[in-house]
Amino acid sequence: MVAFEGVTKHFGEGETAFTALDGVDMAVGRGAITGIIGRSGAGKSTLIRLVNGLEKASSGRVTVDGTEVGGLSDTGLRGLRREVGMIFQHFNLLSSRTAFDNIALPLEIAGLDRAAIAAKVGPLLDLVGLGDKAERYPSELSGGQKQRVGIARALATSPKLLLSDEATSALDPETTQSILALLKRINAELGLTVLLITHEMEVVKTIATDVAVIDRGRIVEQGRTFDIFTAPKHETTRSLLASTLGTSLPEWLRGGLKAEAAAGDRILVRLTFFGATAFQPLTARLVAEIGTDVNILAGAIEEIAGEPFGTLVVAYPAAPEVLARADRFYAETGLATEVLGYVA
Template sequence: MVDFQSVTKRFGSSRDENQFTALDGVDLSVARGAITGIIGRSGAGKSTLIRLVNGLEKATSGRVVVDGVEVGSLSETGLRDLRRQVGMIFQHFNLLSSRTAFDNVALPLEIAGVDKNEIRAKVGPLLDLVGLGDKADRYPSELSGGQKQRIGIARALATSPKLLLSDEATSALDPETTQSILALLKQINAELGLTVLLITHEMEVVKTIASHVAVIDRGKIVEQGRTFDVFTGAKHETTRSLLSASLGTQLPEWIRGSMKPQPGAGDRILVRLIFFGDTAFQPLTGRLVAELGADVNILAGSIEEIAGEPYGSLVVAYPAEPAVVERANRFYAESGLSTEVLGYVA
């Protein structure tokens, strides 16, 4: 649906010493019908990237192709036509305070010159779709944050777009409301076959909703692929840093503070066991205890879903004696279990 081909975007004149490169040779494809997330730190280039899709910004070089049409080659009339095919939802909703929920959703249709009867026939079902059919006459000041975002989503869908852009759409919402908005986006994606491209710095959002993800750092795509593959096998330091607080079991501070990189006499080794795919449903922990004996401590554990696939981790400790470590490593290799040595404690 969207193809970025060697896209670079600079702000400022080439003769300006303050010229800033926001995007630097970006190559990225967004699959039709998928939910694709773009994650990165503030200032990494996420917002610039998404604004190129609907022509709010123009690439300095390279091509941005949306549904077979090169955005940079379009006239103003062509851009207006494109924007009717590309809906957008925003972090701060951007509703007009003087218009009711119904009238906010109707606005894009009014601008497009759609007949009033047709507008009425279109807006009602959209409000029902987002669960706010009974709030048609309410003003934004009478709605909660989550309800405002649902109105924003209905407005974005008014022109029957092929593509929905989400610019940090859940950042201003509490966790419970965020989950309800993500569930709505998944429903819309499934029922309407709508391609969704979202940018966020929230790992939970991508983990919950996106089938594919791209990681952007200093204007470059440093890692991309299936969300599960990227999250469970992150190769780039930026990806690992972004994921460190949101993925896998976190050890208590008193344990982290006592860990050391090399073992001493009588120390214990701390190992994170990672369960996914075939290993997620096997009783490997019990088999590890049987292999090493009773001297295995379970220090922490968690299980979650990444893009609908199970992912679990467990931190265990056992004697760092060479014979014990060798038996454990042999067991890991035979069972296909992924592991990570975290350190050693007395």
């Protein structure tokens, strides 16, 4: 649905020049929910603004459903924007208009008459769960309700692509989950492609089928959300996900970790359960294999893009014969492991 090919974007000139995007290559699959994650200033917002022509690439190509955005006239851009809906962090509703009239605005601009607008807006209000709030003004709505109006407005022109610019970062966790569930349902029922940018890893983990990681204007890692979250390869990705996967060690334990083992030390290993290993009783089998002197220090069960994923941090003696039995067990079962270090 969307393709970035060698896209670069510069702002300013001379000594004040700044490169926001640097040779971006990325594809957004049709019907997918693709998340773009990165730190503040990494280039996320610039990237998404290129899709609907709010910014123009300095070089390279951005195409939406086969149409090159940079080559469109003003008339062509207006046509593109009817096919690309957008929802915003701070809702961007008009305070003088009711929920109904905010949703109706793009249809009025498109020239529809009042009857056609009513026939379109009513079902949209029902879709986002606001059928009884049509005549309410933004000041009378909660943050979640305002965002639902924003989503309905973005869907008014029946777009094929929905852009989300930090759409949940101004909401509380419970409201965020309800908005994500709505976006997921819209994606499934309408077959709408969704491209979202966020700094909230939980958002991507919950809703995105695919993810791209951007750092200093470059895409450093991309792929299926489950694959990226369970086996991040780039240091930026690992840093962004460090607090997300639920097995961080307490400070007193981290402070005592050593890179090399001494006599009598214990090894700390992170075990990762997914795919074929997700539902097997491997912890009990590990204890049976290497002995009962095993401590469980941290653990979590997650769901990433709808797939089960679990992690467990265990400690056991770093004696050569114990390590050999453990390594043999890991090889036989296909259990993914990572040595975190050694403690006295």
